[in-house]
Amino acid sequence: MKAVSGILLMADLASILQQHNLRKTKFRIELLQLFSETTSSLTAEEIKKRVGKTNDKVTIYRALDAFEKSGLIHKVPDKSNLTRYAMCHTNCSAHAHIDNHAHFICTECNETFCMDEIEVPKMKQHGDFQIKTSNLTLEGNCPKCI
Amino acid sequence: MKAVSGILLMADLASILQQHNLRKTKFRIELLQLFSETTSSLTAEEIKKRVGKTNDKVTIYRALDAFEKSGLIHKVPDKSNLTRYAMCHTNCSAHAHIDNHAHFICTECNETFCMDEIEVPKMKQHGDFQIKTSNLTLEGNCPKCI
DNA sequence: TAATAAACGCAACTCAGTTGCTTTAATGTG
């Protein structure tokens, strides 16, 4: 599978689905593209807004579930009661640096931003805790919503 | 307020509530004690089970809300759709809520731990982004699940 | 192109958390 450092071609997206035993439906290709374009996390509601078609929420939830089971995306911890998903950049490419920066979520417009300049403190071990992944999430107001 | 590094005496619990302009009701003293005894985070459901009395869920939610506003406890990021709360072991107040430590989530047992020693890089501004809260979440295996 | 199973879509449901409003009880003052 190709590195997911930006927008993927339609052909790549389709073949990624195929490689994960998922059918190449119009919606799932669109959804995968959305995730490949989005450096931070997404909620089902955000997906519904961004994907042009008026898809049923059940379709979205089942697609997210299927994508997660296939290892394409993963749940992201959140303080609200919303489930957030993000693309597995580390698993899907050799570019480990991609998820090594902070993510900013605007509490007004819910837009998510990639803070490339802010690095996440990386550590593997802390006491008897074995750390596998680290996540630095910043919340507040984006330039548009101040 | 004293550091809450272990089990507190009934008198301490009551005075802590008083200092935060919260009334010393039987339930809230019990709830505060439960938090002081618990090193990891708690959900409303877990609280309902552990607190002896059959309290209304609304009472629990409102107490959690009041405790959070007073800086006694804070929300903890979680991957499920449950809201988790943990006690602020550091000095927190309504004015300056200090919650700048990392949280560790065990991917095996789903238990959440406050890593008081690991500080979250604090910043208020980054470019045109106004940062209100920062969240550093670590995932992996806790000592029990290695 | 027909068979088949995955994905879609609709309706109805679950369940954590919320809101409104009334009652109870903690606290402060005389």
Next chain:
DNA sequence: CACATTAAAGCAACTGAGTTGCGTTTATTA
């Protein structure tokens, strides 16, 4: 202590994210 005040408790009804069941559509494969 008695009373006034107001936070907290308690009940009912609601909200909204996410789920389940089931019939229909469509991508795949033989």
